[in-house]
Amino acid sequence: MSTKDQLLMSLKAGKGSWVSGEFLGRNLTISRSAIWKHIRTLKDEGYIIESSRKKGYFLRQMTDSLLPNEIREGLKTNVFGKRDIVYFRDTDSTNIRAEHLAAEGAPEGTVVIAEKQTQGKGRRGRYWFSPSGEGIYASVVLRPRISPHEAPKLTLMASVAVAETILSLTPLRVNIKWPNDILVNGKKLAGILTEISAEMDRIHYVVIGIGVNVNMPCESFPSDIRNLATSILLETGEVSQRITLLRTYLEWLEMYYEMFSVGGFHPIMNRWKQLSDMPGKQIRVDLIDHTHEGVVQDIDEDGFLILKDHEGNLRKIISGDITLC
Amino acid sequence: MSTKDQLLMSLKAGKGSWVSGEFLGRNLTISRSAIWKHIRTLKDEGYIIESSRKKGYFLRQMTDSLLPNEIREGLKTNVFGKRDIVYFRDTDSTNIRAEHLAAEGAPEGTVVIAEKQTQGKGRRGRYWFSPSGEGIYASVVLRPRISPHEAPKLTLMASVAVAETILSLTPLRVNIKWPNDILVNGKKLAGILTEISAEMDRIHYVVIGIGVNVNMPCESFPSDIRNLATSILLETGEVSQRITLLRTYLEWLEMYYEMFSVGGFHPIMNRWKQLSDMPGKQIRVDLIDHTHEGVVQDIDEDGFLILKDHEGNLRKIISGDITLC
Numbered sequence: 001m002s003t004k005d006q007l008l009m010s011l012k013a014g015k016g017s018w019v020s021g022e023f024l025g026r027n028l029t030i031s032r033s034a035i036w037k038h039i040r041t042l043k044d045e046g047y048i049i050e051s052s053r054k055k056g057y058f059l060r061q062m063t064d065s066l067l068p069n070e071i072r073e074g075l076k077t078n079v080f081g082k083r084d085i086v087y088f089r090d091t092d093s094t095n096i097r098a099e100h101l102a103a104e105g106a107p108e109g110t111v112v113i114a115e116k117q118t119q120g121k122g123r124r125g126r127y128w129f130s131p132s133g134e135g136i137y138a139s140v141v142l143r144p145r146i147s148p149h150e151a152p153k154l155t156l157m158a159s160v161a162v163a164e165t166i167l168s169l170t171p172l173r174v175n176i177k178w179p180n181d182i183l184v185n186g187k188k189l190a191g192i193l194t195e196i197s198a199e200m201d202r203i204h205y206v207v208i209g210i211g212v213n214v215n216m217p218c219e220s221f222p223s224d225i226r227n228l229a230t231s232i233l234l235e236t237g238e239v240s241q242r243i244t245l246l247r248t249y250l251e252w253l254e255m256y257y258e259m260f261s262v263g264g265f266h267p268i269m270n271r272w273k274q275l276s277d278m279p280g281k282q283i284r285v286d287l288i289d290h291t292h293e294g295v296v297q298d299i300d301e302d303g304f305l306i307l308k309d310h311e312g313n314l315r316k317i318i319s320g321d322i323t324l325c
Numbered sequence: 326m327s328t329k330d331q332l333l334m335s336l337k338a339g340k341g342s343w344v345s346g347e348f349l350g351r352n353l354t355i356s357r358s359a360i361w362k363h364i365r366t367l368k369d370e371g372y373i374i375e376s377s378r379k380k381g382y383f384l385r386q387m388t389d390s391l392l393p394n395e396i397r398e399g400l401k402t403n404v405f406g407k408r409d410i411v412y413f414r415d416t417d418s419t420n421i422r423a424e425h426l427a428a429e430g431a432p433e434g435t436v437v438i439a440e441k442q443t444q445g446k447g448r449r450g451r452y453w454f455s456p457s458g459e460g461i462y463a464s465v466v467l468r469p470r471i472s473p474h475e476a477p478k479l480t481l482m483a484s485v486a487v488a489e490t491i492l493s494l495t496p497l498r499v500n501i502k503w504p505n506d507i508l509v510n511g512k513k514l515a516g517i518l519t520e521i522s523a524e525m526d527r528i529h530y531v532v533i534g535i536g537v538n539v540n541m542p543c544e545s546f547p548s549d550i551r552n553l554a555t556s557i558l559l560e561t562g563e564v565s566q567r568i569t570l571l572r573t574y575l576e577w578l579e580m581y582y583e584m585f586s587v588g589g590f591h592p593i594m595n596r597w598k599q600l601s602d603m604p605g606k607q608i609r610v611d612l613i614d615h616t617h618e619g620v621v622q623d624i625d626e627d628g629f630l631i632l633k634d635h636e637g638n639l640r641k642i643i644s645g646d647i648t649l650c
Contacts, residue, residue: 099522124527145613147643148473148521155525179525195529196473199520200480200504201644202449288470318472319526 003028004038005069011049011059020056064133065089066113066243075247079109080140080254088114090132093121095195095209098139102205103197110141111250120211121193123180124321128191128211129229131220136246139209140253144261148198151206152303152318153265155180155194156272158208161252162190163275169248172235176276178296178305178322182212186324187230189213210249214242269299282325283307285317292317293325328353329363330394336374336384345381389458390414391438391568400572404434405465405579413439415457418446420520420534423464427530428522435466436575445536446518448505449646453516453536454554456545461571464534465578469586473523476531477628477643478590480505480519481597483533486577487515488600494573497560501601503621503630503647507537511649512555514538535574539567594624607650608632610642617642618650 001009006028011019024035039057043049046063063070068085075081084106091097091114098112114137120130130137142154162182163174166189175183182190190212197204213231221229232240259267273279278296285292285307294309305317326334331353336344349360364382368374371388388395393410400406409431416422416439423437439462445453455462467479487507488499491514500508507515515537522529538556546554557565584592598604603621610617610632619634630642 123524148476148523149643151473151523152525193524195522195524197520197522198473198476199448199518200477204520318474 003030003034004041007035007038008042008047008059011057014059018052018055018058023056064242065115066136066138066246068113070243071111071113071246071250076251077109077254080250080257081111082109083107084110086110086112088112090114090116090118092119093117093209094137094139095121095193095207098141098207098209099195099197099205102141102207106141108141108143109254112139112141113137113246117211121209122191122211123193128193129213129222129225130211131216134216134220134231135214136210136212136242136249138246138249139207140250142206142208142257144203144206144257146203147201148196148203150265150302151194151196151198151203152179153260153268154206154208155192156299156303157256157260157268158192158194158210158253160268160271160275161249161256162192162210162212164252164256165245165249166190166232168252169245170232170236170240172232174275176272176278177324178276178278178299179303184230184235188225188228189230189232189235208253212245212249214240214245265301265303269301269303272299278305278324284323284325285320286323287320292320328355328359329366332360332363333367333372333394336382339384343377343380343383347381349381389567390440391461391463391571393438395568396436396438396571396575401576402434402579405575405582406436407434408432409435411435411437413437415439415441415443417444418442418534419462419464420446420518420532423466423532423534424520424522424530427466427532431466433466433468434579437464437466438462438571442536446534447516447536448518453518454538454547454550455536456541459541459545459556460539461535461537461567461574463571463574464532465575467531467533467582469528469531469582471528472526473521473528475590475627476519476521476523476528477504478585478593479531479533480517481624481628482581482585482593483517483519483535483578485593485596485600486574486581487517487535487537489577490570490574491515491557493577494570495557495561495565497557499600501597501603502649503601503603503624504628509555509560513550513553514555514557514560533578537570537574539570540564590626590628594626594628597624603630603649609648609650610645611648612645617645 046065048061050058050060068087071085094112094114116132117130117137120128122128159176163176166172166174172184177183180192181188193209195207215233216231279298281296283296294307297306297308300306307315307317364374371390373386375383375385393412396410419437419439441457442455442462445455447453484501488501491497491499497509502508505517506513518534520532540558541556604623606621608621619632622631622633625631632640632642
């Protein structure tokens with residue numbers, strides 16, 4: 001543990017009371033100026049610390065940053081986030097960072113977090129709005145022993161994990177829209193982007209990225225997405241602890257991933273169906289060069305959408321943009 | 326064009342005759358010592374050039390190296406190899422290099438060549454034997470607008486292109502073994518490794534790598550693969566021009582890729598069936614934790630193998646190691 005972490009631990013241990021500089025100096029065997037340096041770093045990291053010449057230091061408020069050490073504290077997983085959590089205040093895209101790490105051999109369960117993404121990625125090369133400190137932008141590296149053929153199931157798995165997270169921590173009713181959106185009252189609250197590197201019949205690695213709109217106020221959203229997107233703050237009127245949401249997500253994701261490894265896709269598919277109201281809905285599917293319309297029948301065992309078109313034909317929808325009519 | 330390339334062109338233009346140093350110096354407006362420097366580089370690249378104080382320089386023999394400029398000369402493709410050919414005397418794996426280039430935006434048709442691979446990749450993390458100057462180790466970057474679901478079709482496409490190449494330049498009878506081997510007399514002559522980077526319903530890029538055993542003499546193969554592998558030299562008794570094989574492969578590959586883009590997979594599948602004698606054969610499929618045995622019925626429209634097991638059940642084989650019984 002670094003001296004800075006020891007210092008932080010001492011402040012946390014003195015919960016709600018002042019900790020004298022003398023005590024800290026003696027305990028950690030560091031100088032007054034070293035204490036000052038570490039306090040400054042902690043403040044930079046978002047911890048709110050008061051200081052007084054007479055009384056010493058007082059940890060007024062924990063940081064709101066998604067710092068690896070804070071995430072790990074109380075994280076009830078076996079693998080995810082237990083070894084490597086890579087943290088960025090600001091990066092291009094957590095998926096891009098996670099892919100680089102995975103290509104270099106990062107193990108399953110490696111987590112990449114950013115406070116802000118400058119090139120947050122949505123599906124199909126689109127942009128994911130990722131303002132600093134207001135959302136969760138996180139990617140997890142997986143190395144499942146499945147064929148690339150089965151990768152779409154992992155997107156549905158992650159959708160279910162995100163939905164469970166929202167359900168377990170907020171009073172909101174969520175709805176999964178195939179393939180990768182989590183809606184609340186018809187607006188986008190979260191999205192999943194699954195990317196894979198594979199050969200024909202073996203996956204090298206999978207990166208599952210999520211973007212969750214947590215504490216964005218209305219004015220935070222650019223005008224072009226204000227009618228399409230929402231945040232937990234906007235829907236509940238309350239600021240949420242991002243770190244609790246993130247931990248809970250990692251726990252749900254690992255739980256469902258273990259379930260998938262042991263019991264296959266069926267339990268996840270069944271839960272997905274409970275969390276999506278798409279079956280029975282009229283939709284339009286826009287593909288590159290044509291459009292399908294029809295009624296959603298189901299998702300099939302591979303995780304694809306089964307559509308009944310107006311002529312009564314059943315179609316398997318593998319990709320495309322879905323509009324609920 | 327660089328001065329070195331101009332010098333080479335002058336030597337080629339003087340086909341079968343001496344070109345004087347004076348002529349070269351005047352023509353390219355360079356000094357005697359500059360000529361010497363470039364001649365040395367060309368010799369390093371494998372060109373056999375004689376020199377004489379009196380007569381000048383004589384291009385006795387073209388290089389056997391797969392140099393980009395030489396490949397391009399007479400290459401009858403529209404896109405593949407027309408823009409970027411990246412050449413290595415020695416690299417880890419052409420697929421690894423091509424993936425890096427593709428991740429940084431290399432366009433469709435980018436070709437990576439190596440004389441030698443130190444970590445030549447086979448399927449499922451295996452090793453591909455890649456001694457210097459004796460084989461073709463080449464990777465092509467593709468950016469097809471298909472879903473990852475369809476990627477296995479590209480492996481079969483490349484198998485057909487490799488088979489056509491061998492058929493059109495040698496008297497050998499080839500046989501494609503699903504999913505990615507080209508056999509001659511039951512031994513491995515070439516292999517294909519297709520790797521993809523994708524999201525759920527969109528491919529970012531595909532890298533198709535091939536390894537072809539061209540001019541390996543028997544003693545070149547390590548003892549553990551001597552009974553399993555063969556080369557064009559061993560089968561025909563003749564040394565082949567690797568550059569002609571490579572150009573021909575790029576031409577076939579592009580032809581089939583265009584066919585795939587326009588007409589879909591059916592024509593390729595039909596040709597694949599003509600070039601494979603697997604249907605009707607007894608095989609064993611080894612998976613991670615179990616084994617299937619049976620008779621190959623067909624390949625299906627997605628490029629997967631359909632096996633009829635001893636109980637008469639039809640099974641779709643997506644992956645696994647195939648042994649012909």
